Amino acid sequence: VTEPDLKGRHVVVSAGGTREPLDPVRFLGNRSSGKQGYALARTAAARGARVTLVSANTGLPEPAGVDVVPVGTAVQLREAILKAASDADVVVMAAAVADFRPATYAAGKIKKKDGEDPEPIVLVRNPDILAEISTDRARPGQVIVGFAAETDDVLANGRKKLERKGCDLLVVNEVGERKTFGSEENEAVVLGADGSETPVPHGPKEALAETVWDLVARRLG
Numbered sequence: 001v002t003e004p005d006l007k008g009r010h011v012v013v014s015a016g017g018t019r020e021p022l023d024p025v026r027f028l029g030n031r032s033s034g035k036q037g038y039a040l041a042r043t044a045a046a047r048g049a050r051v052t053l054v055s056a057n058t059g060l061p062e063p064a065g066v067d068v069v070p071v072g073t074a075v076q077l078r079e080a081i082l083k084a085a086s087d088a089d090v091v092v093m094a095a096a097v098a099d100f101r102p103a104t105y106a107a108g109k110i111k112k113k114d115g116e117d118p119e120p121i122v123l124v125r126n127p128d129i130l131a132e133i134s135t136d137r138a139r140p141g142q143v144i145v146g147f148a149a150e151t152d153d154v155l156a157n158g159r160k161k162l163e164r165k166g167c168d169l170l171v172v173n174e175v176g177e178r179k180t181f182g183s184e185e186n187e188a189v190v191l192g193a194d195g196s197e198t199p200v201p202h203g204p205k206e207a208l209a210e211t212v213w214d215l216v217a218r219r220l221g
């Protein structure tokens, strides 16, 4: 039996991967399926929370009893998160957000020209949503959780990222072409701003989600 320990709480979860368009046909994207974020949304709803799920390009079925806000790009995801976070008790950023986007958008499909080299793709920085909502908290006592997708020096990079972003908890997971992305399982260490480290062994993405909510519920008091 699941304890309704998030009853009366509004939690916001982001899931999936942003797509940054180059033209009407192409985009720069990443391998996130959205499964980890959806597992967080489902388990929070089961624990009694009102859940807003900001979902970027997942194609997953909408979880029952969850308010889904679909978005495409990092800029759209930021807008949706800022709006939902204004009255939220918790924000969990499980989405893989593009750090950069193409500087220009071509209104028509970019064509290859015979004998000419391709144009380089120029990128500009996207806003860092997690850092922004951690620095400018919408409500006192709001708990903010980030994820860190790392391929090497996983824990050391995670610690640095936690400090840089300023969130309360950071879920550090290792990723690769066939690791974590799209799979039903995950394994992670949850780092706390208080110096705590909670290892979560390899298992279903729901199990990691439940550990995140345990740690969040403790912080909500």
Ligand code: PMT
Residues within 6 Å of the ligand: 016, 031, 032, 033, 034, 035, 036, 037, 074, 093, 094, 095, 096, 097, 098, 099, 126, 127, 128, 129, 130, 131, 145, 146, 147, 148, 149, 150, 173, 175, 180, 181, 182, 183
């Ligand atoms: O979707 P799945 O296939 O189930 O895979 C799950 C996952 C690997 C995508 C997920 O567990 C995960 O790690 N999500 C975060 C991916 C990511 O973008 O990590 P990052 O280390 O690049 O970013 C760190 C944190 O900052 C993240 O919480 C991210 O949402 C946030 N961020 C990043 C860039 C940006 N411009 N704004 C942000 O808010």
